[in-house]
Amino acid sequence: MMQLEGVHHAYRQGGIFSRSRRHPVLQGATLSIGAGECVALLGPTGSGKSTLGRLVLGLERPDAGAITFDGAPLTDPRGRMAPETRRAIQAVFQDPQAATSPRFTGYEVVAEPLTVQGEASRDRVAALLAEVDLPAELLDRPAHRMSGGQLQRLCIARALATRPRLVVLDEAVNSLDLETQAKIMALLKRLRAQHGMAFLFVTHDLRLLRGFADRSYVMQDRRPVEVESPFGPGPLPPVLQALRDAILPEMPRPRLPARRAVG
Amino acid sequence: MKKYVIPAAAGLVALLLLAAAFAPWIAPYDPTLTELASRLQPPSAGHWLGTDHLGRDMLSRIIWGARASFGAVAMILVLVLTFGCSVGMVAGLAGGVVDAVLMRICDAFMTVPTLVLALFMIGALGTGITNVVVAIALSHWAWYARLVRGVTLSLRQRDHIAAARIAGLSRLAIARRHLLPALAGPLAVLASLDLGHWLLHVAGLSFLGLGLAPPAAEWGIMINDARPFFRSAPLLVLLPGAAILLTVLGCNLLGDALRDRLDPGMPDHLH
Numbered sequence: 291m292m293q294l295e296g297v298h299h300a301y302r303q304g305g306i307f308s309r310s311r312r313h314p315v316l317q318g319a320t321l322s323i324g325a326g327e328c329v330a331l332l333g334p335t336g337s338g339k340s341t342l343g344r345l346v347l348g349l350e351r352p353d354a355g356a357i358t359f360d361g362a363p364l365t366d367p368r369g370r371m372a373p374e375t376r377r378a379i380q381a382v383f384q385d386p387q388a389a390t391s392p393r394f395t396g397y398e399v400v401a402e403p404l405t406v407q408g409e410a411s412r413d414r415v416a417a418l419l420a421e422v423d424l425p426a427e428l429l430d431r432p433a434h435r436m437s438g439g440q441l442q443r444l445c446i447a448r449a450l451a452t453r454p455r456l457v458v459l460d461e462a463v464n465s466l467d468l469e470t471q472a473k474i475m476a477l478l479k480r481l482r483a484q485h486g487m488a489f490l491f492v493t494h495d496l497r498l499l500r501g502f503a504d505r506s507y508v509m510q511d512r513r514p515v516e517v518e519s520p521f522g523p524g525p526l527p528p529v530l531q532a533l534r535d536a537i538l539p540e541m542p543r544p545r546l547p548a549r550r551a552v553g
Numbered sequence: 554m555k556k557y558v559i560p561a562a563a564g565l566v567a568l569l570l571l572a573a574a575f576a577p578w579i580a581p582y583d584p585t586l587t588e589l590a591s592r593l594q595p596p597s598a599g600h601w602l603g604t605d606h607l608g609r610d611m612l613s614r615i616i617w618g619a620r621a622s623f624g625a626v627a628m629i630l631v632l633v634l635t636f637g638c639s640v641g642m643v644a645g646l647a648g649g650v651v652d653a654v655l656m657r658i659c660d661a662f663m664t665v666p667t668l669v670l671a672l673f674m675i676g677a678l679g680t681g682i683t684n685v686v687v688a689i690a691l692s693h694w695a696w697y698a699r700l701v702r703g704v705t706l707s708l709r710q711r712d713h714i715a716a717a718r719i720a721g722l723s724r725l726a727i728a729r730r731h732l733l734p735a736l737a738g739p740l741a742v743l744a745s746l747d748l749g750h751w752l753l754h755v756a757g758l759s760f761l762g763l764g765l766a767p768p769a770a771e772w773g774i775m776i777n778d779a780r781p782f783f784r785s786a787p788l789l790v791l792l793p794g795a796a797i798l799l800t801v802l803g804c805n806l807l808g809d810a811l812r813d814r815l816d817p818g819m820p821d822h823l824h
Contacts, residue, residue: 349715376721389712393734403720450714 292323292346292379292456297355299341315341317512319355321458328482328489330499332520332533333509342514343460343492347381364415377452379404382483383459386441392434396424399433399444403451422477439470443477450481457487464495475502496520496533508533562806570614571799573623582610584617584770593786594668605775605789606782607768615796617770621657622800625686625764632690633747634740638695642728644698656702659695667692667754675763682755685764689754693747699731700743704736745808749801756797773796 297319299311314336323329331480344350345357347508348364365371374503380403383389389398396476400418401410416426417516423441433441442462449457459478463471482489491503497519500508506513510527517530526534555750566743581601588608592744596603602611644655671688678684708714717727759773765773772793779789 308738344715347715347719349718373721381716381719383712385712388718391713391731391734402717404721406721406726414560443717448720543707 291325291360291489292312293356293358293361294319294321294342294345294520295356295358297342297345297352297357298321299338299345299350299352311507313361314512316345316352319513321507321514323387323488325455325462325491326482326486326488328491328502328504330491330493330503330506331514331521332493332499332506333498333529334494337509337529338512339492339494339509339514340460341419342509343381343458343490345380346455346456346490347458348376358507368428373407378455379447379458380452380456381460382442382445382449382462385465386438386445389445390441392432393446394433395432396428396436396444398467400447400451402449418451419444420483421450425476438466439474442466446477446481448486452486456490458490458492460492461494462491462530464493466525471476471498478502494533496530554760558806559810560808562803565803566807569619569803570623576616577622580613580616582613584609584613585768591781593789596788602667602792603788605779606786608620609628611792613790614770614775615772618772618793618796619800621682621765621769621771622752622755623641624798625682626751628686629690629693629751630744630748632686633694633697636694636732636745638701638736639767640694641698641703642705645709646728647766652702655698659698662691662695665692668757670753671758671763674723675721675758679722680763682759683764685755691752693751696739697743700739700804701736704739706734708732708735710711719823742795742808742812745804745811748804748808752797753800774811796800 296476297316299316299319300310300314302312316321319338319342321329321331321342331339331367333484336422341350345352346364351365352353364375373384396419397412397415400415404410404414412429416429419426419428424440424443424447428436428440428444436444442465446462462478463474465473479502481487487494491498493499506517506520508517508520508527508530509515510529515527517526520526520530564593586609588604590608591600591604592606593606594600594604594608600610600612604610605614640655640659644652667689670692671685674684674688714727714731717731722730752796755764756771756773756776757763759771761773762777765771765774767778775793776790779793781787783790
């Protein structure tokens, strides 16, 4: 469904009049997402995984390479997306506070994708809230007066509003506490079972993948590398090994043999 | 102290705005009606603030003066906000070369002193309030453009703008729904602090005979008209002077209060 072929992307540093240097973020990135598939994209911060997410969402255009959706280019030469494609690819971001305008009410946040085609109605938005287990009274509450977990559910409802076929989850649970994290993960799992949409699950936290992702990529040297089983034995890309080592043990244990204090 | 100053300033500005809006109904006399028989009269029951050297009622002229001043300032405000917001948003949203070019144009306009530009325009195009208004607007819009661009740039990186783009909103809709509400506060602060300056400029240029022309009732013109009679009838100079002073003071205090209210992060001793 979604196909990235040899995508290059770089950010420019420096001003218009100074010598600008281009800082490469992605080089020859290739990745594919099938219909209804949950694809995980792992990588430490700064590895370009969020940039890849933004490219998939059409928020940015690649410097080179091709991004196709259903076999057709994702954007036209001017960077615009066809309305159906726009509605088919939605996103949930890491920080729900930043991803919602503090001036909006719950209704306005969720209804935003629907207003474009004049389909917004309170009934429809209330049904979306029910789908993410939010009470209907949040419709009229200002976004800045909701908790992080409520806001993230609201963002998920917004992403569901257009019945998308692919949802990019950009570190979507990483700013939440562990308990909320588990609940949101369960919600995402349930929604995918219900609607059969595909996920691109971008994260740095390897633990979240277990039982969630169908396939996994890890960012290595500015390109995603597919790994068969990120938890299994066998050779792993060094970045994945580092991510695995970064997982905290369930019980703390001393790293070094204890040394007796002298004197 | 602050508790009384802000309501007083707000009341003063509100009073002046009302006077300006309803001048034709409030003013007891026609501000240009000359009555040479009763010239240079002290305040009395018939003329609460006396009459000027042509027997015109001072109270009516002060009230109509408020209308002239606020009218000019309102026009400047509309011009500055429209121009500043559009240029600032385009620069902030487009970025790159467009942003750089627009900001260098802003830099150029920021170097132009209001008075020099006004005198130049009046010299080239003739006297008149329109030229004064355009000159003041031209020398001030760049600050607004920069402010709008700054807020736009800081907001552009926020995810709710990205979410709006993913929702399929057009650039115009994003600007209206996500940018303008965030800009209202900072713009209100900047504008209310500038109102006083603009009032002074309008009055000053009219005093020099470059803005509104006599016999129009305008505070700057009134002061200029009254200069020869300053010794015999000081009120003729003092009254419009006091009107200017109070209006500018009221606007500035209100701007300060607004900034305090909308920028609560600043510690009190810096206010």
